[in-house]
Amino acid sequence: MTMHSTGGRRKPPTIHDVAREAGVSRGTVSRVLNGGHYVSPSAQEAVNAAIRRTGYVVNRHARSLITGRSDSVGFLLTEPQERFFEDPNFNVLLRGCTQALATHDIPLLLMLAGTEDERRRITRYITAGHVDGVLLVSSHSGDPVAEQLREAGVPLVACGKPIGLGSKVSYVAADDRDGARDMVRHLLSLGRRRIGVVTGPLDTPGGVERLAGYREVLTEGGIEIDERLIVSGDYSRSSGEAGAERLLAQVPDMDAVFVASDLMAQGVLAVVQRSGRRVPEDVAVGGFDDSPAATATSPELTTIRQPWDRISAEMVRVLLAQIGGEDPAAVILPTELVKRRST
Amino acid sequence: MTMHSTGGRRKPPTIHDVAREAGVSRGTVSRVLNGGHYVSPSAQEAVNAAIRRTGYVVNRHARSLITGRSDSVGFLLTEPQERFFEDPNFNVLLRGCTQALATHDIPLLLMLAGTEDERRRITRYITAGHVDGVLLVSSHSGDPVAEQLREAGVPLVACGKPIGLGSKVSYVAADDRDGARDMVRHLLSLGRRRIGVVTGPLDTPGGVERLAGYREVLTEGGIEIDERLIVSGDYSRSSGEAGAERLLAQVPDMDAVFVASDLMAQGVLAVVQRSGRRVPEDVAVGGFDDSPAATATSPELTTIRQPWDRISAEMVRVLLAQIGGEDPAAVILPTELVKRRST
DNA sequence: CTGAAAGCGCTTACAG
């Protein structure tokens, strides 16, 4: 009676041990393991009991060798890492994906490809079939890794619409434009009329779309666009500070700012307050993301919530579907205005 | 002449293809792959050329099946995840470990074990040999996972000294006590005498040691310990706020605080400033970590730098050594006082 | 529904 004792790293039981315990062939054990089709209830039961008794756990390497699948997926970050690691959104996304995958018993391999060398190494690793698919975090256009993976036929789903790759690659994104519209409409409803904007990088969909939403709503509201009220950042806190300084210098009586990320909004807030202006009395500040950064400020940030939990869950769902043979798909998720004290 | 064309997911070349190309046996190819011992220079060369021509990449599953190693390691987080994901330190550590492992071409599997269920699942996964070793992030005492892994003989290295596991498990840690001493000495040198402290959780080494350093330096300086100046937090920002409120209520003329993490120090800073006190004029605030949180505040935080890059590099080094058969080891790394505007 | 058998791609003694 083999017990699955711990202690030491003994040879773990194999399918062969289970078969012997259960009094069936190894083929039958394997069938039970793989869904239980074409197995009699009695055999099924005997095998399950034997598995329990022996403490059997499938050897994934042996399985992978024959199925050709690795039963793992990569989480690939091709951004310069410093920035992304500074951003709390990244954490939420990584955690959500890890958990969603855990549900399917699929491990997540973390891959960082910040440099050219790393990109080459990782592309090679992935195309060699060491993962079944890739969750891609890289919003900038012209990402060579994304293109290479797509060409190699690796199942792929991006977080945010990958500019330049057309709709041949799956992606999951929040409705950036709509979120921006909500925020700017909110600022207008507060009576603000000289509304600035600090955009994201303009080679990212978040950068482009959120700015588009801003322009649309102002235009619809009959307000002339003042280009001095538009500056760009790179989603970093410090770029928010720089942006706010520029805005205040160009339009000292600006009465509100829509900032395309909470982290940048932190920087904007600091600069606005340092200039002696009160938030929200003199200048209302609206962020984007509803990341932990939004509640770390004083006053806390009014912002647009990105549904990160759903985004990560959908990314995993779409990726697994694609690994299972389905065609690519794009998923757009709604955002939500979260009112706090900064507006 | 086979080119390693991309496109589609064709059957990749095997060791057999390489052997044919090179005109040698598969055994010889394998020997070249595994260090090139007992291989003539000419065979060596022929094989390398064939590998290049065919675009051969080893099939890790086949290799693992026979070696019994997975050539991968797990990064295991057993904390309730919310907190850790809020903490920028976590990112730095995760990134550092991933990069250090990439150097060795070893993938990192991210494992989150926040709930009892997840802990069970992951322990099973690990002890089944799916990873060769584990980088453990879990500072609380009495962690059942750590104990189980140790018993199962899984190579393990913790970040921070694991309370209760004795020295049978490897760990890498910053010199917490010494860092705390530096900070409190610095505050004393500024002329502050009513110095409060917000500690970390007292069932963690960071909680215990940093408090010990605080007590030591004050005692050495001939200052009587005032227990009303000592409160505990859990490393979260909000616990820093709560701690500061308690301290200010108990000792309104407190003139400095040593806070055991930058994130908590953010909360302390907010509360102190909200109370109308100036930082650093009225109350000097010192943090711990030198995480990105330290420069996100206004004024920026004086803090104790934890050498995260070295910590992660050492964790990986010690783990790989242990996987290679070496005995456990503890590594203590020095910290550094970083002076900014908050003191 | 079930067993016997082939084979996935590699490594490693074993002879030479």
Next chain:
DNA sequence: CTGAAAGCGCTTACAG
């Protein structure tokens, strides 16, 4: 230094 061969633990047609 090198080749032939066994075998790692599994899955999957193939016969029954």
